[in-house]
Amino acid sequence: MNCYILFTDEVQFNRDGVNNTHNSHVWADENPLATVESNFQLRSSVNVWCAVLDDQLIGPFILEGRLTGEAYLRFLQEELPRLLEDVLLNKRGRMYFQHDGAPPHFSCEVRNFLNYRFPARWIGHGGPHNWPVRSPDLSPLDYCVWGWMKELVYSVKVGMRDALLGRILDAADCIRNSQRKLQQATCAVHNRAAACVAASSSIFKNQL
Numbered sequence: 001m002n003c004y005i006l007f008t009d010e011v012q013f014n015r016d017g018v019n020n021t022h023n024s025h026v027w028a029d030e031n032p033l034a035t036v037e038s039n040f041q042l043r044s045s046v047n048v049w050c051a052v053l054d055d056q057l058i059g060p061f062i063l064e065g066r067l068t069g070e071a072y073l074r075f076l077q078e079e080l081p082r083l084l085e086d087v088l089l090n091k092r093g094r095m096y097f098q099h100d101g102a103p104p105h106f107s108c109e110v111r112n113f114l115n116y117r118f119p120a121r122w123i124g125h126g127g128p129h130n131w132p133v134r135s136p137d138l139s140p141l142d143y144c145v146w147g148w149m150k151e152l153v154y155s156v157k158v159g160m161r162d163a164l165l166g167r168i169l170d171a172a173d174c175i176r177n178s179q180r181k182l183q184q185a186t187c188a189v190h191n192r193a194a195a196c197v198a199a200s201s202s203i204f205k206n207q208l
Contacts, residue, residue: 049075055179076113139189
């Protein structure tokens with residue numbers, strides 16, 4: 001009997017993209033009076049939750065405000081069931097829930113709920129199946145989906161927050177329709193986990 005893992009994660013999108021000027025330097029003998037372009041003076045960001053299950057992208061869901069244990073528990077109780085409505089019942093009945101070791105995920109209330117909702121079928125810090133801390137190389141969201149989504153979102157400069165939200169939704173639709181690539185990313189977890197074990201949990205070469 002097959003089992004399925006619902007890989008979940010949150011990420012932040014900024015309206016001024018992924019520009020990083022920390023390593024931008026202008027070398028000159030005299031003051032060149034150079035400027036560094038910045039998209040916006042006022043920054044705004046959006047916290048986005050997504051999940052991958054086999055060849056399906058679940059979400060995105062916009063997490064408003066600061067993510068706390070209480071807010072995350074409310075999301076799991078009230079929003080996650082709705083987001084999973086399009087998942088076949090036979091998958092939902094056998095799937096394992098996975099999240100990382102972020103502090104909101106580790107609250108006692110969250111762990112108690114997951115023990116109730118996914119008895120012996122959730123993966124994460126403090127759960128029945130541990131998930132290694134700080135392990136972005138092992139989640140298909142980290143090594144595939146987020147980079148893919150950000151590439152689509154930031155292909156053009158984004159202005160207002162509503163425009164950013166619209167591009168996130170459009171990017172998600174594009175990814176959702178690429179089921180073969182999603183399944184390849186999910187299946188790659190096995191090879192990546194084996195590579196991690198072979199490297200004694202240190203850095204290993206990316207592979208998909």
